[in-house]
Amino acid sequence: MYDTQITLTGWIGGEVTLRQVGEERHVASFRVACTPTRFRDGEWVKGTTSWHTVKVWNRLARHVADSLHSGDPVVVHGRLVADVWERDGKPQTSFEVVATSVGHDLSHGTSVFTRPVRAEDRPVEVQPAPAAVAAEPQAA
Template identity: 45%
Template sequence: MSTNELTLTLVGWLGAEPKHYPGLGGATPFTSFRMASTRRVFDRDRGAWTDGRTEWFTVKCWRGAARNVAESLRKGDPVVVHGRLSTDEWAAPEGTRTTLVLDAIAIGPDLSYGTARFARTVHPDGAGEGSADGAGVDADLVGLPDEPGRLAALAVLAEPDPDEATSEALASVG
């Protein structure tokens, strides 16, 4: 970890559908999308809130978060993203271009505008979240439709009920 990194939290809206790159050939899987953040300012002369300048960012999520974001978020969704800010430069016909890139550390829906239901993704074999190729992600997730066109990751944990385990232990002693 760098001592001089710039971390920031953005609140805004997805300006495009997330694009998922599964990381074929040993590459690290990632998802990227464009995000707009518009500052609201109070105009004292008019006595009303107005929109300020809209700033655009490219957000990138890696590994297990990449798959979760691709399955959870859609264009127009309000989001909160926390991550490391950098710039990306490339050559275009009209000259050198730059964009602001936020490498997401944490990301989620902005619950100021709606509700969400969290479903933990579980990888019993340890694959997915920490693996470079994301192997085992599809096999370990069961997709259930919770809205048209969306999937919720659902995993069932086979853990005993603590009260039941205690009762069984006491019964074997007595």
């Protein structure tokens, strides 16, 4: 495919929202703030912050919603998608990243990975059979 791939590093600028959009489909979205920093004249200088909307689908969406929170440093990789529409007869365009990979940016801290248990790997809970009812002693 000839999609535009993009990788962002930045900070989550609000809580992740998770929505169910079908019987088994989920979409999560969040905003990432990216602020370039350059070393100039012996000091670090921050540039202009750019904000990017990120969407993730299905299993990745559920994992992102369970793992990431406002203020977390992240690395996001995915497709850059343009949304084009008209307002007052003038074309408008916005861009969003449809992520294929998302994770904590470990240059800012540590993280612990937990593999979710799949339904088919979960042990089956067997309910104990009810205790047998003792028979009444027979009169001799």
